[in-house]
Amino acid sequence: MNGKINKGDNLKIMKKIQDNYVDSCISDFPYWLEFMGKYWDKGSPYEWTLPRAKELYRIIKPGGYVLIFGHPKTNHRMKCAFEDVGFQIVDEIDWLYMTGFPKNQDIGKLFDKRAGVEREIIGFVPTSKGIRPDSHNLIGDKWEHKGHPITVPTTELAKQWDGWKTAGLKPAKEPITIFQKPLEGTYCDNIEKYGCGGMNIDACRIPTDDKLVRPSIQRFDNEVYGKGLGAGIQVEPEGRFPMNIITLDESIWFSKYANPFPQWTDQELSKKTQTKEKTLTDGTKNTHPTVKPVELIKWLIKLVTPKDGVTIDIAAGSCTHGVACEELNKEGYSLKWCNIEMDEDEKGNSLGYIDIGKKRLMQLFNT
Ligand SMILES: C[S@@+](CC[C@H](N)C(=O)[O-])C[C@H]1O[C@@H](n2cnc3c(N)ncnc32)[C@H](O)[C@@H]1O
Known part of the structure; x- marks a missing residue:
């Protein structure tokens, strides 16, 4: 080493x-x-x-x-x-x-939380395994599916600011x-x-599959141009800059x-x-x-x-x-x-x- x-x-x-x-x-x-x-x-x-x-x-x-x-x-x-x-x-x-992952908080939810009100659950975000057929069913007093709940705003301010998030992308x-x-x-x-x-x-x-050509003057002996003079094309072999x-x-x-x-x-x-x-x-x-x-x-x-x-x-x-x-x-x-x-x-x-x-x-x- x-x-x-x-x-x-x-x-x-x-x-x-x-x-x-x-x-x-x-x-x-x-x-x-x-x-x-x-x-x-x-x-x-x-x-x-x-x-x-x-x-x-x-x-x-x-x-x-x-x-x-x-x-x-x-x-x-x-x-x-x-x-x-x-x-x-x-x-x-x-x-x-x-x-x-975006780390933003939902401003509508923040308003509802500040008001201390419950939000109605209307479904769950599908997991990577997809939406289960029972995902929206209440079993007893529990939701069968444990995915992230989709809720709707309750207070007027939450309705007004629904879809807005805290800063950042x-x-x-x-x-x-x-x-x-x-x-x-x-x-x-x-x-x-x-x-x-x-x-x-x-x-x-x-590296690229594109044919990269860089026009340049190459010096070589040439019948037309004479000794040490000639025009040529140099191909860049190793890929893009x-x-x-x-x-x-x-x-x-x-x-x-x-x-x-x-x-x-x-x-x-x-x-x-x-x-x-x-x-x-x-x-x-x-x-x-x-x-x-x-x-x-x-x-x-x-x-x-x-x-x-x-x-x-x-x-x-x-x-x-x-x-x-x-x-x-x-x-x-x-x-x-x-x-x-x-x-x-x-x-x-x-x-x-x-x-x-x-x-x-x-x-x-x-x-
Ligand atoms: C962002 S991490 C680097 C991770 C690394 N690129 C890797 O692939 O594992 C920064 C590291 O700096 C170390 N560190 C912070 N302050 C230090 C200091 N004063 N002297 C030496 N190491 C320090 C931390 O313990 C941490 O493991």
Whole structure:
């Protein structure tokens, strides 16, 4: 294995890393929304990020990239902290996943609740198994079907505001901000000195069945044009230029966009994004609530990290970044990686994330 998992506060651990050592950081920070009541998801995005961004600025090489997952509600504060310590914002990728659930409350129901009145039940929302024939029948004093009840408004205000919801839409994307530490001199100067600064576009091209042609002048000897001169068409072999939206879900890609992961069918995709990360080969569950797809992290690493570069994740959770690096190393990369994870609840008890991460890495070497 070409990497290390470090347990502890990322701020303290980063202080042990030398200046200008790391080529890239890909991290899924807390979103500071107290997700599932998690202690590590509390706090203020700007105050949490500022000292960490400062340390990242010190350890990242000039021209190196930092990619941070964010939430539309808190992302801007995290971005300000990176900008304030000197990073430049290069772009923002939208990772589309489409499987989120809307969390809105029904305003009509809120009015009825406030008035303390019952709402009449007129049916039940069908379950994934479909509507049962008895779903609307009362058996004794109980509804036979335990689905979500469909009710009608009772009070005048509830009738008036029926269909209105509290703020927000169905979550279907997560932004990933791309920061860059400023270059020293030109791209050429910087890359020659530090070995990083560019984006590996060709390694991240989006495969497509469309015939892509890029008109260009090719120099070759030609009877008509003479020595070293000639017109030609160059075909791009590796696919489309990567966009600043990405998805693993084939069903989202209309015919004009190619699926970036065409080796997977729809069914395999849902297995890859849900089962592969969530269940280990020995049946152990990955209990981390915000696991990211390995394939997505691999694609991000490839985009901004030299093949033999040093890459870090300072909020590693169940070590998806480490797993992605080791999978890439099996595919011909020689990445060195470091994962930092606090792995603690508010009482200092282990959450088991690092143990899960270690197991995920071990299973890679046993397959
Ligand atoms: C959003 S999760 C990352 C999940 C990860 N992408 C995965 O696939 O498993 C963020 C992680 O950051 C960790 N964390 C929060 N504050 C930290 C700190 N100060 N130092 C190290 N890790 C921290 C949390 O324990 C949590 O596991």
